[in-house]
Amino acid sequence: MTAEEIQDTPPAHGPLGAAEASRAVAEQFRMLVEGVVDYAIYMISPEGQVSTWNAGAERIKGYSAAEIVGKHFSLFYTPEDRAVGEPQRALRQAHEAGRYESEGWRVRKDGSRFVASAIIDAIHDDSGKVVGFAKITRDITEKVEAARELEETRDALVQSQKMEMVGQLTGGLAHDLNNMLAGIIGALNLLQRRIKAGRTAEADKYIEAALTSAHRAASLTSRLLAFGRRQSLDIKPVDVAAAIASMEILLSRSVGENVRINMRLAPAVAMTDANQLETAILNLAVNARDAMPDGGEITIETRPAQDRLVSVVVSDTGAGMTPDVLEKVYDPFFTTKPIGQGTGLGLSMVHGFVKQSGGDIGITSAPGNGTVVTLLLPVAEEEPAVEERKPAEATPKGEGERVLVVEDDAQVRMLVVDVLGDLGYKVLEARDAGEALALLDAECVDLLVSDVGLPGLSGRLLADMARARSPKLKVLFMTGYAEHAQVRSKFLGAGMDMITKPFELDALGVKIREVMASGA
Numbered sequence: 001m002t003a004e005e006i007q008d009t010p011p012a013h014g015p016l017g018a019a020e021a022s023r024a025v026a027e028q029f030r031m032l033v034e035g036v037v038d039y040a041i042y043m044i045s046p047e048g049q050v051s052t053w054n055a056g057a058e059r060i061k062g063y064s065a066a067e068i069v070g071k072h073f074s075l076f077y078t079p080e081d082r083a084v085g086e087p088q089r090a091l092r093q094a095h096e097a098g099r100y101e102s103e104g105w106r107v108r109k110d111g112s113r114f115v116a117s118a119i120i121d122a123i124h125d126d127s128g129k130v131v132g133f134a135k136i137t138r139d140i141t142e143k144v145e146a147a148r149e150l151e152e153t154r155d156a157l158v159q160s161q162k163m164e165m166v167g168q169l170t171g172g173l174a175h176d177l178n179n180m181l182a183g184i185i186g187a188l189n190l191l192q193r194r195i196k197a198g199r200t201a202e203a204d205k206y207i208e209a210a211l212t213s214a215h216r217a218a219s220l221t222s223r224l225l226a227f228g229r230r231q232s233l234d235i236k237p238v239d240v241a242a243a244i245a246s247m248e249i250l251l252s253r254s255v256g257e258n259v260r261i262n263m264r265l266a267p268a269v270a271m272t273d274a275n276q277l278e279t280a281i282l283n284l285a286v287n288a289r290d291a292m293p294d295g296g297e298i299t300i301e302t303r304p305a306q307d308r309l310v311s312v313v314v315s316d317t318g319a320g321m322t323p324d325v326l327e328k329v330y331d332p333f334f335t336t337k338p339i340g341q342g343t344g345l346g347l348s349m350v351h352g353f354v355k356q357s358g359g360d361i362g363i364t365s366a367p368g369n370g371t372v373v374t375l376l377l378p379v380a381e382e383e384p385a386v387e388e389r390k391p392a393e394a395t396p397k398g399e400g401e402r403v404l405v406v407e408d409d410a411q412v413r414m415l416v417v418d419v420l421g422d423l424g425y426k427v428l429e430a431r432d433a434g435e436a437l438a439l440l441d442a443e444c445v446d447l448l449v450s451d452v453g454l455p456g457l458s459g460r461l462l463a464d465m466a467r468a469r470s471p472k473l474k475v476l477f478m479t480g481y482a483e484h485a486q487v488r489s490k491f492l493g494a495g496m497d498m499i500t501k502p503f504e505l506d507a508l509g510v511k512i513r514e515v516m517a518s519g520a
Contacts, residue, residue: 291318
């Protein structure tokens with residue numbers, strides 16, 4: 001090639017070469033977009049008309065390019081979305097923010113619906129003006145359906161596990177309660193026969209048998225409420241170390257002579273219910289004893305607060321638990337003890353009590369290495385109040401005060417009314433809040449004794465309405481189960497107190513005198 005020819009040859013990268021290269025790149029990109037079949041990729045004018053259409057759009061939406069180019073893209077939206085202006089909102093957001101993303105139902109040419117994941121990007125010219133939109137749509141129906149089926153499978157599994165637990169719970173509950181009811185009913189039937197025959201010499205024996213069975217039933221329901229975190233807790237600052245130290249004699253007698261109890265009690269004050277804490281410690285000690293039939297050691301420790309939690313640790317040198325047993329220790333009625341030697345509610349009760357207190361529980365164990373149970377309880381911000389306990393009469397008498405008893409259970413109402421009458425109170429009675437309010441409008445009352453779970457208006461609402469009539473009225477609530485009375489300090493107001501069913505009638509008399517003596 002001569003110098004002249006070289007001079008006449010345009011540069012490879014001159015204006016013409018650059019344009020050709022740009023066109024080649026654009027053609028390659030067009031072919032790439034048109035060849036994509038898994039995504040609908042197309043252009044939309046600023047007004048929303050479709051201007052390009054790829055093979056993926058035809059496959060997903062069912063329209064050919066000839067059928068759809070020039071049509072408004074809102075054609076793909078459901079009638080419901082079009083009615084609320086969703087297509088216009090999508091373009092407006094893409095115009096203002098530069099991009100719009102959404103997932104929702106879209107409509108194919110044949111009217112069938114699919115779940116789409118869509119992105120709309122605004123396209124700007126060199127001056128920054130929006131000259132159109134690029135829209136990419138993906139059919140995610142299979143993905144959404146698979147996720148839905150997985151969720152349904154999980155729900156079915158959870159429901160199956162729940163039903164298995166309910167079956168285990170009701171079976172164990174029925175077994176234990178039937179045994180207790182047999183003792184109560186049998187003792188009362190024999191007592192009734194002996195009284196009719198005039199043979200009352202053995203009455204005390206049958207009364208004692210009925211009371212023993214009844215107390216066992218009361219203990220069972222208390223454990224069930226603790227397991228379900230529905231018991232009424234009197235949460236307040238408790239000197240945990242002192243509370244456990246006071247149990248030393250009780251624990252020693254409960255575990256027997258061949259088990260040694262070591263106490264390492266560092267000062268610790270937690271927000272909890274003192275009575276339920278003591279019951280939990282006793283349960284753990286008895287469980288530890290049963291794991292050491294040939295004797296051993298139980299160590300009870302309290303540790304100062306760390307991360308705002310007080311630790312109570314109960315460990316033993318017993319047989320320990322296998323991993324499969326450890327997984328089930330909180331299950332209700334699960335027990336490794338022989339039939340008749342355990343309800344299987346001990347650890348589930350402790351677990352429920354600690355959780356309801358706002359704490360946590362952990363168990364570590366291995367065969368041959370004993371078991372360590374750690375209770376974590378919220379630390380108290382203040383020291384426990386010093387309570388002065390004065391000796392009281394077994395059944396303190398009333399002084400003629402007028403008491404209104406509100407209880408929907410006729411048998412319980414009769415017993416409460418009769419015992420208060422015997423104690424020297426003037427008693428009025430009502431079945432529900434409506435009857436009670438009518439009596440309060442007509443009578444002057446010193447004390448309201450009400451069940452919490454009344455039909456219609458609750459006992460707590462009744463107390464508020466009664467207080468509106470008589471601000472100095474004292475109130476004593478009775479509860480066997482009350483969802484909203486689980487923490488007494490949040491449930492009770494001034495001049496109010498609570499007694500948990502079932503209760504001894506003597507205890508009711510003592511509690512009433514305490515309420516009457518309290519400040520309004």
